[in-house]
Amino acid sequence: MSGIPYLTLVTFLPILGMIIVLLIKSEKIQLIRITAAIVTFLQIVIAALMWSKFNFSAAGINDQSSFQFVEKVRWIEIKNLADWIGTVKIDYFLGVDGLSMPMVLLTALISFLGVLASWNISKGIKGYFALYLLLDTGMMGSFVALDFFLFYVFWELMLLPMYFLIGIWGGPRKEYAAIKFFIYTLFGSVFMLLVMLGLYFSTYEILPDGSKVYTFNMLQMMNPVNYSKEGLLSPFNPNNLRFIAYIFLFIGFAIKVPMFPFHTWLPDAHVEAPTPISVILAGILLKLGTYGMMRISFPIFPEITNQLAYWIAVFGMINIVYGALCAMAQKDFKSLIAYSSISHMGYVLLGMASLTTQGMMGALFQMFNHGTITAMLFMIVGVIYDRAHTRGVNDFGGLALQMPVYTGITTVAFFASLGLPGLSGFISEAFVFLGAFSNETIRILAIISTLGILLTAAYMLWTMQRIYFGKLNPRWENLPDVNKLELAALSPLAVVVILFGIYPSPMLNLMNTSVNKLVEIVVNGQVTFSNLSALIK
C-alpha cells in the first residue's frame, strides 16, 4: 500500500464530518449544514480524482492485483480462539474495480445533492446531519469493501441511521415504516450472516508462513482452489449446501433491491421518509442489493448463478411489469415513484441474469442511471410537497403555467425515466434488452419485459398530464417556482442524465473490462466449479 489512501478517505470522511457536526453547538444550524455540504463535496472531489486516475484496462473482480486503490491491513487477529475455529484473521481490505467505481461516484454525487435537499429540514438538525453522514460512510464502505466481514459491518452500519432518519424525521406513519424497513432488512442480513460464516469455514487462506487460516476475503472465495475438502459450502464437498446458501444470500440481497415479493417495505419507507432520505434510499441504498449479487453471489457461486439465472430473470420481469402496473394505480405521487423504482430495478435483475456483457453492463449502468433519475424524481416530489403539503396526483393540475422551470426539469426526469433516447435511462435499458434477448433461455422473458417500456410511458405521461397540464387549480395560484437551492440540487442530475444519454462512454469504459471479466468468470464457472465434487470422488 502506498500513496494516498483514497478509499479510506472517501469512506471515512463523513465520519469525520459527523464528529465535527457533533461538536458544533446545535443552535448553529447554518454551520452544521455547511459542514455537511463541504464534507460531502470533498467526497465528490476525491471520487473524481479517483476517476481521473482510474486504470480502465484493469479488470479486478477476482484478482487482487488488478484492483485499484487497494488498502489491505490486518484488522482483527485472535490467535487460537477455539479448537474448531483456529486463528481468526480479518482484514481491512478495500479496493475498487469497474463494478464499484461507478457506484462510488454515484454515492458521492447523490450524498452531496442529498445534503442540499436537506437544507429545509427543520427539526433536530444536528442529529439529522450526524446520522446522515454516518449513513454515507456505511454506503460508501459497502461499495469498496472486499472483505466479506468488513462488507457486513458496513452493510449493518447503514441500518441504524436509516432507521432513525425515517423514524424521527419521517411522515405520519414514520414509526411503522421505520420498523418495517429495519426488521425486513435485518431479516435479510441474518441470511447473509449465515452464508458468510458458511463460506468462512470453507475457505482457506495460505499465510506467508505456510499455515492455513479461514478467511473472509471475497476474492479467495471466488477461487475454487482455496476451498477446504469438507467445508459445508465447499464445491469439493459432494454434499455441499451451496445451492441453499445461494438462495439465502440472494434473499438477503433481494430484499434490498427490492425484488418481488420482498418489495413492500419500499413504498412505505419512501412515502414516510423525508425527501433527502428517499433520495438516498432510492438513489444508493437499493443498488447495494444488485451490487451485492454482482460482487458476491455471481463470482463466488458461478455454477449456481448459471443454474438459477433463468429464475432471476423471471423475477426481473415480474418486477418490471408488476411494478409498472402498480405504479399506474397509485394516487400518491411519492408512492408512484416508489413503485416505478421497483419496476426500474427489475431491468437490473433482467440484465444481470442474461449473463452477457451487454446485459450486465446495462444492469450496472442502469444502477447508476436509476440512481440519478430517481433521485431527481424524489426531489421533484419534495419540491411540490414542501409547497403544497399534499402529494395526491389528482390534487394538482396546470402547474406548468405556474412553475415553468420546475416543469421543464420534471419533463427531463420523466422522460429519462420512461427511457427516452438521448437520456441516460434509454442506453442502460436498451443494453439490458440487447443482452437478455441474446440469451436464448430468457429471450421470451425479455420480450414480455418490453411491456414495461410501454407501461412506463403510460403512467409517466398520465402523471405528467394530471399534475402539470390542464387548467391551473386556483388553490395553487401562489406556488413559487423552484428556488436556487432546489435548482442547484436538481440541475447537476439533469446534466448527468443528458450527458450520459448522449455520450455514455466515459462511464461505460469504466465498466467494460470488469464486466467482461465477470461474465467470463460466471460463464466459465459453470465448468470449473461444478466439476469439482466429481473430481474429488
Place this chain on the structure above:
Amino acid sequence: MNENILIQLSILNIILPLFGFVLLIFFGKRLPKSHLFEISTIFVGLVSSSIVSFFKLNYFEDKLIVFDFRWIDFGNVPFFGNLGINIGIQLDNVSVIMQLTVFIVSFVVHLFSIKYMEGDPRYSRYFAYLGLFTFSMLGIVLTHNFLMMYIFWELVGLSSYLLIGFWFEKKSASDAAKKAFIVNRIGDVGFFLGILILYANYHTFTFSEIFGQIAQGNLPFNSGAWLTAAGILIFCGAIGKSAQFPLHVWLPDAMEGPTPVSALIHAATMVAAGVYLVARIFVMLTADAMLVIASIGAITAFISATIAITQTDIKRVLAYSTVSQLGYMIMSLGVGSYFFAFLHLITHAFFKAGLFLGSGSVIHAMHHEQDIRFMGGLRKKLPITYYTFLIYTLAIAGIPFTSGFLSKDGILGGTLAFAKLTGYWFFPVVGFFVAMLTAFYMFRLVILTFHGEARDIHKFEHAHESPATMLIPLISLAVLSVFIFFSPNPFNIEAGWFYKWIETPKTIVPQELAFSFMINESNTSHNIIHSELYTETLHHSHSTAMILSLIMAGLGILFAFVIYQWRLISADKLSIKLQPLYNFSYNKWYFDELYSKTAVAFTLGLSNFLAWFDQKVIDGIVNGTATITRWTSFSSGKFDNRVVDGLVNWTAYVTGFFGMVFRKFQTGKVQTYLVMVLTGIIILFFIFKSL
C-alpha cells in the same frame, strides 16, 4: 466539392436546429425576437442541404457516402471478441432528397408560423420545439444504422408530443399528446424487438453490415421465419409513426396541435418517417412480410378514406386523408413498387403541407373556427388561399399536370402489376376505390369551405386574406405540387430526373423467400431490379391505371359536385337514408371506443387490481407475519409467565407448603422431640418386625 465536405455540411445541418432549440429553451424569453435565430438556422440548413443534394446527385450519383464512428465500446467481450456500437450517417440519393424535403417544408412552416402564432404566450417555446423536431427528423433521414434510427424515431415522438400538447391548458390537447406518444410507443416496442432480432444475430446495427450478412444467406437464427418476423416487427414502428391500422387513432387527435405543426409533423415529414423506414428495410423484406405490409397499407387507406367523407372539422378531414395517403405509400412498398412509394412520399409532403397551411390560413381568417359546416363562400374573401388550396386538392385527387397524378398513378399501376403476377386483386380494387373516395371528400371539403354561400355571416364578414408571410409558403408549396419538378413529361415520370436518381434497391432475401418477380434473373440494366416479366407487366398496367384512376377521380369529383355544389342530392337526406353507414363513418368506425373499452380498461383494471393485491395480499402477508410473530411472542410470553414460571413458582409453593407443615414440628422443646423420636422408633420397630 468532395465527400467530406458533404458529410460535414450534413452534420452541420443536423446540429443547427438543435442549437436553435437549446438557445430558445434557455434564452427564448429573455432575447427579443429569438425565434428569428431559430428560423435562420433552418434557412441556413435549407441552403446547405440544397448544396448537398445538388453535388451528391450530380457528382456522386451512385455512391454511398458514409461517416461512421465508434460511439460505445463493449471491450473484449468473452466468446465474441471486440464489440461495440457504431453510429454515423450515410448520404445516398434517397437520404439527400429527403433531407432537402424536410428543410423545405420545415422552412415554409416556420415562415408561416411567424404570423400564425403571433401573440401566443409561449411563442419562443413553439419555435424551440420546431427546431427540436427538425433536428430529430434529420437524424432519422440521415442515419446509417437501426439504433440511431430508433433514437431519433423516439425523439420525433417527443417533439410531436410537445407540439400536440402545446396548448396543454386544454384537456383535449394534453389527452391527444399523451395518446400520440403511447400509441406510438406500442409500435416502437415492435420496432425495438425487430432490431433486437437483428442485433442478437449480427452484433451490429449498421444497415449495410446487416444487409450484407443477410445477402450472404446468413439468416437470423438460421430461419426465414425470423427474417419475416424481423421485417414485420420493424414495420410495427411504421404502423405507429405513419398512423397505420390498427394504430392510426392518434393522428386525427393530433390535430389539437397548432395547425402549422400539423402541416410539418403530422402530414409532411414525421408521419412519412414510417414509409421511409420501410423503404430503408425494403431489401430485407420477405414475400410474407411484404404481403402483411401491403395489406395493412390497403386496409388503412380504405378505413381512413371512408371516415374522411363524413368529418366536419377541416383539419380532421385532412388528417384522415393523410392517413389514407400514407396507407397508399405503405401498400405501394408492400407490392414491391418502391420507387412510386418514395415519389408519393415527396409529392405528398408538399401538397399535404400546403393543404394544412391552407386550412391554417382559413382557420386564421375565421378566428379559429374549424367546422366546415360554418364556412362556405370563402373563395371571395381568401382568393390566394383558395386557388393554392385547389391546386393541392387536384394533386391529391390525382389530376394530370400535378405531381400527385404522377405518383398516385404509379402506385395504382404497381398494385395492378402485382395483382396480375400474384393474383392478389384485393390491392388494386381497394386502391382505385380509395382514389374515388379521395377525390370525393377533398372536393367536398373545397366546396363546403370555399364555394357557395357563407353559412356563418358574422365570421365571414370578418374574414380577410392572410398576410404575405403566410401566403408565400402557400404559393411556394403550390408551385412544388406541379409535375415539372419531378418530370418534364406530365404523363410519364420515367422521363424525369427523379426516376434517374431513385433506384429501387435489389432484394437480398433468399430466392425461396421472396416474390419471384422481385428477382432480376438477367442482372443487367440500371433501374431494372425486378424480373423482366414484372417490368413488362408494370408498363402495361400503367396505361390501364392511368385511365382507370382518371375515371375514378372524375367520378369522385362529380359526386362531390352533385351533392354539395349543385345539391341535386341532399346530403342530409343521404345521411339519413344511410344512417348506420353514416354513423359508422362519422364515429370513425368506433375504434376509440373499442380501444378504451378493451385495452385501456383492461390495463387500468389490472393495474388497480394489482395495486390492491400488492397492498392487501403481498403486504398483508408481511404484516401478517409480523402479527403472527407478535402473537407468538405474546403467547410465549404468557406461556413463560404462566406455565414455565408457574411451574417454578408452584415448586416453590409446594416446598413452602411442606415447610409450613413441617415447621410445626419444630417447637424447640426437648420433650416433644424425645416423644417424636420414641414414636418413630416404635413405628420402625413394628415395621421391621412385620418384614
